[in-house]
Amino acid sequence: MRIPRLRYDKHLPSYLTKEEIKRLLGSITYLKHKAILTTIYSGGLRVSEVVNLRIADIMSKEMKIRIRNGKRxxxxxxxxxxxxxxxxxxxxxxxxYKNYQPDDYLFISRQTKKPMKVRGIELVMDKSIKKAGITRNATVHTLRHSFATHLMNGGVDLRTIQALLGHSNIKTTSIYLHVMDYEILNIKSPLDTFE
Structure with missing residues (x-):
């Protein structure tokens, strides 16, 4: 007897508007936390990727961030x-700190002197969301979705977004087509073109 595969409902990614991102980042007073969440949004990083960033991964001459330990x-x-x-x-x-090595972690815990934990960054995000007065559910991963959505709305092509996010399959990236802001792109329904 064949057992049918379970079908999972696909949900559209939730994202914050640019104004909400601005409010969120503006509400953070502790510089380390601001640097972490800004880096996640600015580069579309996963939380696991930001905790693994090394000092040498910030390539300021080329204006890019190297992600060594991405998914898979x-x-x-x-x-x-x-x-x-x-x-x-x-x-x-x-x-x-002095005498650092380029391969040292960029964000370390003050207490342990080891890389920050994912859970710690999630708690920072939770606090920041509340402080910014954002009532929608948003996680650290929402910053990554916001990055992709804002690029899409800015006219960046899907293949480029796929490369920046590190998606293996274009189908994974194409979910952002569903959350495009058609008003920003000035796209009209064909019905509105009738005279």
Whole structure:
């Protein structure tokens, strides 16, 4: 007897608007936390990728971030924005340490001197969402969805977004086609073109 495969409902990714992202990042007063969440949004990183970032992965001359331990241990490069770089430099002036090695972790815990834990960053996000007055459910991964959605709405092609996110399959990336803001793109229904 064949057992039918279970079908899972596919949900559209939830994302925050640019205004909500601005409010969220603006509400964070602790510089390390601001640097972490800004880096996640700015480059579309997974939370596991941000905790594994090394100092040498911030490639300021090329304006990109190297992701060494992506999903399935894939390596890729993503965007390093100018604003993100400025926050990271400010963070390093305040929290950096002498005699560091380029392969040292970028974000370490003050208590353990080891890489920050995923759960710690999730708690930072939860607190920041509340502080910013955002009532929708949003997780750290929502920042990644927001990055992809904002690129899509900005006219960046699907293949480029796929490469930046590190998706193996274009079908995974194509989910962002469903959350495009058609008003921003100035797309009209054919019905509205009738005279």
């Amino acid at each position: 241990n894939k390596e890729r490069y993503t965007l390093l924005s100018q604003k993100n770089l400025e926050i990271l430099r400010e963070y390093w002036i305040k929290f950096g």
